[in-house]
Amino acid sequence: MALLSTSLIHALVMAEDTKTSKDTPLLSQANIGSNTAQANIYDIELSFQERWHKLTTDAQLHYQEELPNLKQQLTQIPKTQPKHYAYAALTVTALALTLELNGEAEQQLDAIEELITQLNHPAFNAYYFYEKARLKFNTAEYAAATQLNNQALRIYQTLNAPVKTAEVWLLKGQIEYHKENYDEALTYYLKAYQQFKDLKRRTLLSTTVASIAQLYTKTGEHAKAIEYYQESLTLIDNEQQTFYASVIYFNLGVAHQRLKQYSQSETWFRKALALSNQLNDDIGKAYVWRELGQIAALKNEHALAIDYFEQSFQIISANNDRRMMVSITIVLAESYSAQGKHLVAKHKIEEALKLAREIKVEEAVIKALKTASEIYAASDDYVRAYQYQKQYNEQLVGKHQRESQRSLDEMKVKFDTEKKEAEYLLLQKDNDLKQLEIDKQETQKNLLWAVIAMALITTLAAVVIVSIQARSRRRFKAMALTDELTGAPNRRHILEYARRQLELAEDSGNKLAIGLIDLDRFKSINDQYGHDIGDKVLQHFYSRLSQTLRNLDRLGRFGGEEWLLVMPGIDKQQIETVYQRLQEALSNFHVEGLPDIHPVTFSLGVAYFSPNKSLETLIKESDVAVYYAKEAGRNCWRD
Secondary structure, three states, rough: OOOOOOOHHHHHHHHEEEEEEOOOHHHHHHHHHHHHHHHHHOOOOOHHHHHHHHHHHHHHOHHHHHHHHHHHHHOOOOOOOHHHHHHHHHHHHHHHOOOOOHHHHHHHHHHHHHHHHHHHOOHHHHHHHHHHHHHHHOOOOOOHHHHHHHEEEHHHHHHHHHHHEEEEEHHHHHHHOOOOOOOHHHHHHHHHHHHHHHHHHHHHHHHHHHHHHHHHHOOOHHHHHHHHHHHHHOOOOOOOOHHHHHHHHHHHHHHHHHHHHHHHHHHHHHHHHHHHHHHHHHHHHHHHHHHHHHHHOOOOOOOHHHHHHHHHHHHHHHHOHHHHHHOOOHHHHHHHHHHOOOOHHHHHHHHHHHHHHHHHOHHHHHHHHHHHHHHHHOOHHHHHHHHHHHHHHHHHHHHHHHHHHHHHHHHHHHHHHHHHHHHHHHHHHHHHHHHHHHHHHHHHHHHOOOOOHHHHHHHHHHHHHHHHHHHHHHHHHHHOOEEEOOOOOOOHHHHHHHHHHHHHHHHOOEEEEEEEEEEEEEEHHHHHHHHHHHHHHHHHHHHHHHHOOOOOEEEEEEOOOOEEEEEEEOOOOEEEEEEEHHHHHHHOOOOOOOOOOOOEEEEEEEOOOOOOOOOHHHHHHHHHHHHHHHHHOOEEEEE
């Protein structure tokens, strides 16, 4: 609730379409055109599309009663109208995702998957991919969400569906935001903003503006966030879109609270609470009560704070949000302690500490230990206070040590990378100097043959030198990210990408495989056929393999004939398939100047992510695995 819910994206599309075609008919031609175009891309009647949009929009306010009714109406659509059934089922799925009923949405998507496949219709494929991407986003499966969303984007762009394309951009921004890629998130937000602005879609424009405000809230620029949230409010109908308005009111309250403007903060929270009461939005009420309790505690109104916290906890515990339960129990303990009710305070903080350890959230454990020490000290139980303070210090030191080790590992990888790059640059520079020496000898040879051409040759030599130096400068600049010979990501680039994917795997628990590829007997190619042929082999090798990779995979030149392959979402069961796909890419592999009797093969070593493994460790493990692959006869993989 503290940030704009991305489930509102689709809800606002439905609300906007219904509102503009019902409340303001004289001004709705642009939107009716949009609805007509939407109905046309799905090959269904406009009246049917508008009817289901209205049904799902109205159901948002009373979904517990209306959702079963919608599902019942869905069963009444004749089987002779498969496109109508698929469209209606997808709108029900979208409603479930808007209400964050992820289990319900997943059942709907599973139920219609076969029908979508049978239809083989681009618009329905895109709609299905988009809703499935929203489901994956809701469940924090960001890699899968990105892949599905990209599939939807490609189709919508082909269909020339500008509103749907902008919705996909907005969701892409939300995904990148939650991955903490704020620059990329802002890029997608701005693309969506411009599209919605050009199409005069005010409500969706408001959603985008509010999403931009999220970025400022996250980066601590709360005053700027307030400006954007207030602009967002001017773009919607607060009476028609009450749930959306309640979220923005809440976010405004949070932003003012961060600025310690408690009076303004309380005003916005109470506005959000009034709308949550109107909507019977219990979760919304729980979040507001927690924040009002925080403000009351800051004012030393602890009895009032406890009342707010208890009301919030009752709802949060019913929804089994254990992380939030820890947070509220800690502030409850603090308020009871401030009242001098030490026994209750001790009981509460023990509950919080137990739950924090159960859910294994380090920050929650640290906060609970620190609060426990303070509460026991306030009750003159200095022995227990000391024990908890000691545990707090140990936990904090352990956390800092882990962070320091992680930083040290990163520094080691960075040092090794920069050392290798420095060696490569020196080698490249030495090659350039040798080339200059060759040019110089050629010039001297020409002088012996034709003294009369001395002036011309000198001029040409100078041009050659300047050209070589200019090329070198351009090469060195490009080498910051790209391997000059092959065009592949260079060592620095591929290691940075691997580091980012490792961080994502650590945060999300997703799978990750790191592969090290070594070309078999590459030295013999250079020795027998020359370095020019060897260079062509490297170039063709990267060109072939890079075409077989998924969007998330990256292949980069690690050094010489070694390549680093980063494979997010891949585990041991899938590596054989990946290896076979790479092998197929080298079928009919031919390089001019390299006889067919000398096939190009490679050995692959793979290591898999597990908690507390550094990137340096994964690379070392994959290097050992390459060795085993070589020992096994080459042209195979090992892990």
